[in-house]
Amino acid sequence: MKKYHIAVVGATGAVGEELLRVLERRSFASASLRPIGSARSAGKSIRFRDDSIAVEGLTERSFDKIDIAFFSAGSETSRRWVPVARAAGTIVIDNSSVFRMEPEVPLVIPEINGDDVRAHRGLIANPNCTTAVALMAIYPLHRIFGVRRVFAASYQAVSGSGARAIEELREQVESALRDRRSTPRVYPHPIAFNVLPHVDIFLEDGYTKEEMKMQNEGRKIMHSPEFRASVTCVRVPVYRAHSVAISAEFERKVSVEQAREALAEAPGLELIDEPQKNRYPTPLNVAGKDNCQVGRVRLDCAFENGLSFWVSGDQLLKGAALNAVQIAELL
């Protein structure tokens, strides 16, 4: 079996660290691993399998002899260095939003459009985390009923904003318990005991960039150019795992029974839907798990052919690291 030389750009970040753990856990066929970090990470080392490996900075030679590079260091790094990696003959799996909507770049959730990987030209994009978690539940329903549009509101964990945001929530909670104030740095307002209808930057039309990703990326991933999604993205004081409340309208007549069956059988998804026994997905329960969880499935009372449901998923795993490694496995 061929083994691959791997680079992880952003190896010390929240997603990068998950990536290393996912590669280990899934016994990915790696011959070597090169962790790459920002100037801030210089001198650090990471643990991979039984080794401690020094983190390197990015140089023009970083991708020499590298077969596959995972990029998870933000948009600026991807914009600057993905072309360098591709020029070196490395296949890039990029977690940033920079290349996702470029027509020749496959944007892939393996359980949905794994076949799209085949058309790659050295670069495959990983979808937005909230979009990925939502589509894991929308797509199995789309296959049987044909999705037309969705209304969604998200409950997004602070780890989506990186390690500094996790620290900020912890500090603010600690300060609040001691009746002290602490000044927000990562978010424009306190996140402890608060919710913020603000994820990513605001666009001219009043939506945020994050909110439009579900429609834009959803169309590409599901091959549904007419798909519409109106989304409100909200940051909540949860450390890990995103949740999304969804109302979806379909072309064909829906049934809750058929929907539950399709969701229960869908790969990468677990149906937890016994509300009378207080069983439904929560971020605390899904955190650290590969599978997304869906529940609260019901006939939507404001659509003719509609379903409402609730999905939670670990956005560092299915929304990022796990999905990226699954893409690499398809190669």
Add this chain to the structure above:
Amino acid sequence: MKKYHIAVVGATGAVGEELLRVLERRSFASASLRPIGSARSAGKSIRFRDDSIAVEGLTERSFDKIDIAFFSAGSETSRRWVPVARAAGTIVIDNSSVFRMEPEVPLVIPEINGDDVRAHRGLIANPNCTTAVALMAIYPLHRIFGVRRVFAASYQAVSGSGARAIEELREQVESALRDRRSTPRVYPHPIAFNVLPHVDIFLEDGYTKEEMKMQNEGRKIMHSPEFRASVTCVRVPVYRAHSVAISAEFERKVSVEQAREALAEAPGLELIDEPQKNRYPTPLNVAGKDNCQVGRVRLDCAFENGLSFWVSGDQLLKGAALNAVQIAELL
């Protein structure tokens, strides 16, 4: 000016205490105040204006010579004791859900259907807190565009579940910071660093009772029998103030400019909508304020004639105590 003899049933609860403060703050024309509590509150006293008043238990004589009684002690107490108060000639303003949908009982938000109070027969119902906060923003838009249906997801504070839930969140946060576990008592799952798609009991059709209130009560309050609302109600680790993400479809062509104007002029509502300056409503900012706040107003991208917006409001005030006192003022 006539002064009224007032009773507050549930005077030591979260809403009851707010009620006393609202009566003071608005200099309500009270001749006397009788605080009534459960057996648990026996021996306690409350502060009202410059007096300390002993809390009484409920008896058949509790409402003798009382002009107006505010009930805020849960459904069972209302079911049992509201008839007693009415029989004594007392006008009841009831915060429970027991009588809200009875045709001869006015269900009133003074800014929307204050005139409905006139038809009362000794009992006026106060609406559900999430419904009240949402309608404060929906109704001004309904007046100009005609609302057809809404999709909404809520972010509800723990104080909506009473004082014990506030304590539970505080304890769980403290325990989590110390890496200790604490057993949930009020909620079926931990609420600290978590969100729960579960408010009130589950109905046969998969919605919760709370989720259906926006449609049922909205129809009655707005006099719109065709109004449809598909809602997901979610408890979040916020102490005080509910928020709701709303997508609304209208009969007539909408414009964001007209919508903003109508919302800015609406009584009891404040428009905070400068997202580029990070100005939008948050529960932490609206807590303790009488006015609800609305922002993130934008053309909805999945409706032809739709608007998306975000509203936050202190559910103990506009969602309960303030609204009840406003009803009393209409009398």
